Amino acid sequence: MSAGLKYRRVLLKVSGEALMGEREYGLDKNVLDRIAAEIKSVHALGAEVCVVVGGGNIFRGIQSATQGIDRATGDYIGMLATVMNSLALQGALERLGVSTRVLSAIPMSTVSEPYIRRRAVRHLEKGRVVIFAAGTGNPFFTTDTAAALRASEMNCDALLKGTKVDGVFDADPVKDKNAKKFDRLTFHDVLAKDLKVMDAAAISLARENRIPILVFSIQNPGSIAAVLQGKGSFTVITDEAR
Numbered sequence: 001m002s003a004g005l006k007y008r009r010v011l012l013k014v015s016g017e018a019l020m021g022e023r024e025y026g027l028d029k030n031v032l033d034r035i036a037a038e039i040k041s042v043h044a045l046g047a048e049v050c051v052v053v054g055g056g057n058i059f060r061g062i063q064s065a066t067q068g069i070d071r072a073t074g075d076y077i078g079m080l081a082t083v084m085n086s087l088a089l090q091g092a093l094e095r096l097g098v099s100t101r102v103l104s105a106i107p108m109s110t111v112s113e114p115y116i117r118r119r120a121v122r123h124l125e126k127g128r129v130v131i132f133a134a135g136t137g138n139p140f141f142t143t144d145t146a147a148a149l150r151a152s153e154m155n156c157d158a159l160l161k162g163t164k165v166d167g168v169f170d171a172d173p174v175k176d177k178n179a180k181k182f183d184r185l186t187f188h189d190v191l192a193k194d195l196k197v198m199d200a201a202a203i204s205l206a207r208e209n210r211i212p213i214l215v216f217s218i219q220n221p222g223s224i225a226a227v228l229q230g231k232g233s234f235t236v237i238t239d240e241a242r
Contacts, residue, residue, distance in 0.1 A: 006230040007157040009048040009124065012039070013147040014162050016056035016085055018218050025057055027088055035162075036092035038224045043098060043129060047228055050120070050130040050154055052147040053089055055081030075139035079106055082143060086133035087111060099128045105137030105146075117153050124154065144198040148205035159211050160227060161198065162218030167235035168197050185237045197237065206237075213237040 014035060021028025043049050058081035059074075069077075086102045093100040101123050102112040112133060113119065123130045135146040144161075151159040164174075168190075171179040182189075187207035190197055197203070197215060206213050216227050216234035226232030 005042075005045060005047055005228050007228050008046070009154065009156050010050075010158045010160055010228065011147055011151040011154065011156045012049060012051045012160045012162060012224065013144065014051060014053050014089075014218060015143075016054035016058060016081065018162060018164070019053070019085060019088075020057045023057075027057065027085070032088060032092045033095075034221070035218065036089060036096055036098070038218075038222070039093060039129060040096045040098050041222075042225050042228055043127075045225065045228070048124045048127075050124060050132060050150065050156070051086075051089065052132045052135075052143055052150060053082055053085040054143040055079070055085055057081075058084060072139040075135075075141075076106075079134040079137070082135060083108065083112065083133040086131045090131055093129055099126075100131060101128050102131045102133050105132070105134040108134075120150075121154060141201065142199050144202040145205065148198070148202040148209075148211070151211050152205055152209040156211060158228075159206055159213045160224065161213055161215045162224075163215060164217060164219060166217040166220065166223075166233040168195055168215050168237070170195075181233075182235050185235060187237060187239060190237055203237075207239060210239060 019027050019031055021031040039049055055078045059078050083104055090100045090102050103115040103120055104112040105115045107114045120130050132150045135143050167181045169179040169181050173179040187203055190203050214227050214234050214236055216223050227234050
């Protein structure tokens with residue numbers, strides 16, 4: 001395993017909200033550049049990295065229904081938001097000299113490649129960072145589900161879920177200072193306790209394909225490399241209790 005990495009091929013899920021920084025909406029260039037630099041650092045260690053980016057910093061399909069927009073239409077608009085974020089992340093990575101490809105589940109040949117599984121695998125084998133845009137290409141599925149699906153298709157060793165806190169807690173640690181952090185959980189625990197880590201479809205996909213989910217804070221500098229080396233603070237979700 002390269003440079004002491006516990007996981008070699010990984011999928012990183014970054015929420016759109018994580019890209020906002022302290023802004024109310026949109027992209028924070030400093031946050032974008034920092035995440036790109038962290039991806040570059042683990043890529044340099046020998047990791048094969050693919051990424052799914054959410055679009056909540058621009059548009060949320062599930063909230064559009066309350067604004068009079070049909071849910072399916074809202075979800076498609078949200079998918080387009082993920083393409084915008086993916087292109088922004090690609091630009092940040094390529095400014096750092098990291099060869100990157102954006103593959104979109106909704107064909108947009110002018111700005112991205114269409115998602116083709118074998119092509120994506122080949123890009124990874126050639127040492128490129130692959131960003132999967134437009135979710136699954138279907139409404140009613142979240143980008144969390146898209147992340148679990150792409151991680152399964154790419155035969156990833158782990159799915160990394162970057163959040164604002166350093167793991168999974170039994171309560172919101174921002175609101176409850178006594179919230180307990182879990183070091184390890186099973187997929188069954190997450191579903192049975194209704195822990196809001198990822199939606200049930202994503203958890204079920206990861207469980208079925210035996211892909212561990214590592215939940216960590218993407219706001220901590222060096223956290224991605226630390227997680228890949230089995231260090232730092234995070235929660236592991238697997239089929240095994242120990």
